[in-house]
Amino acid sequence: MKVQKITLREIRMPLVTPFETSFGRLTDRRMLLVEAEAGGVAGWGESVAGEGPFYAPETVETAWLILRDFIWPALKGREFRSAFDVWEMLASIRGHNMAKGALEAALWDAEAKQKEIPLWKLLGGVRKEIPCGVSIGIKETVDDLIAAVEREMAAGYQRIKIKIKPGKDIEPVERLRQKFPEIRLMVDANSAYRLEDWPHLKRLDAYYLMMIEQPLGWDDLYSHAELQRKLDTPICLDECIHTEEHARAAIELGACRIINIKLGRVGGYTPARRIHDLCKSKQIPVWCGGMLESGIGRAHNIALSTLENFSLPGDVTASRRYWAEDVIEPEVTVTPQGTIRVPEGPGIGYVPRLERIEKLTARKEVLS
Ligand code: OSB
Numbered sequence: 001m002k003v004q005k006i007t008l009r010e011i012r013m014p015l016v017t018p019f020e021t022s023f024g025r026l027t028d029r030r031m032l033l034v035e036a037e038a039g040g041v042a043g044w045g046e047s048v049a050g051e052g053p054f055y056a057p058e059t060v061e062t063a064w065l066i067l068r069d070f071i072w073p074a075l076k077g078r079e080f081r082s083a084f085d086v087w088e089m090l091a092s093i094r095g096h097n098m099a100k101g102a103l104e105a106a107l108w109d110a111e112a113k114q115k116e117i118p119l120w121k122l123l124g125g126v127r128k129e130i131p132c133g134v135s136i137g138i139k140e141t142v143d144d145l146i147a148a149v150e151r152e153m154a155a156g157y158q159r160i161k162i163k164i165k166p167g168k169d170i171e172p173v174e175r176l177r178q179k180f181p182e183i184r185l186m187v188d189a190n191s192a193y194r195l196e197d198w199p200h201l202k203r204l205d206a207y208y209l210m211m212i213e214q215p216l217g218w219d220d221l222y223s224h225a226e227l228q229r230k231l232d233t234p235i236c237l238d239e240c241i242h243t244e245e246h247a248r249a250a251i252e253l254g255a256c257r258i259i260n261i262k263l264g265r266v267g268g269y270t271p272a273r274r275i276h277d278l279c280k281s282k283q284i285p286v287w288c289g290g291m292l293e294s295g296i297g298r299a300h301n302i303a304l305s306t307l308e309n310f311s312l313p314g315d316v317t318a319s320r321r322y323w324a325e326d327v328i329e330p331e332v333t334v335t336p337q338g339t340i341r342v343p344e345g346p347g348i349g350y351v352p353r354l355e356r357i358e359k360l361t362a363r364k365e366v367l368s
């Protein structure tokens, strides 16, 4: 395989409804799309870096810079066996996983398209239908939250995750449990608490949550291990896990019992699969996280979710939950049973709508 050229595009899309987490409120999304031309096909990837360095250190700007000045020069003109090798070719660049992951994923898509098979098959996926959950942002009132949960349950989603932060945690969870005693419910704090808050977090044990996601510091495995010893509720790590080594340390320390895998956070399919395999061997279930992606990133999350140990519903949802109109054809839809049927077409299995993408493009750079 050899990459002839890559095109970076920044697209902007307004969210259907604002999304609030403990680290901020988002109304519009800026996304960096990578199109890679290799051997007569075009592979597509999406960087999940945010507008600011609040979920993770990377931003749209840093991902653009690293892709242009370091990642592209490391691949340009080089012959390699398959997309599997890209991660290793980029090993001298430390961090910047979201930038790496965008191009790496685009090359997996390209390879599957060259071979005329679905990407999920190239990856070794086993699932034809993936179970879906939703992530619901922090709401003004608990009544708003209840209404949102009712809507998503009616749409079929198999589990509900709500975002929490200090002051908006116990009460909403308690009210949701009164109203919906049977649903699969979990919370995500996006690092809003400190270890000293453990007696407060301990109160969540009363509500038999599936898990509490990333309660403590974004890079603090040690405190999560302390906290997990005090809680009955399983901790799931998101922000903390950027590498296979972090995953290994987290598991060995007892810092979590579940791991959320995001392609961008770990730098692409090769590291994502390694973390998946490690977790499988340690009986740690994983699920696929979401980053408010456009259809391109969404399609990749679907492919990743077909791997065997993605046994819990992920944050992989219909295009319509976030976008009035997506950038792929067809859009991602969810069955009344709360599943997504995995596409059978080549590569990611959804076709990028070039005309629409061009219209949404705020800036573009072609590198060859
Ligand atoms: O922590 O999983 C998270 C969105 C932006 C940044 C971080 C997170 C999220 C979500 C949204 O929870 C998941 C989705 O894309 O539906």
Ligand code: MG
Pocket: 188, 190, 213, 214, 238, 239, 260, 289
């Ligand atoms: Mg999270």
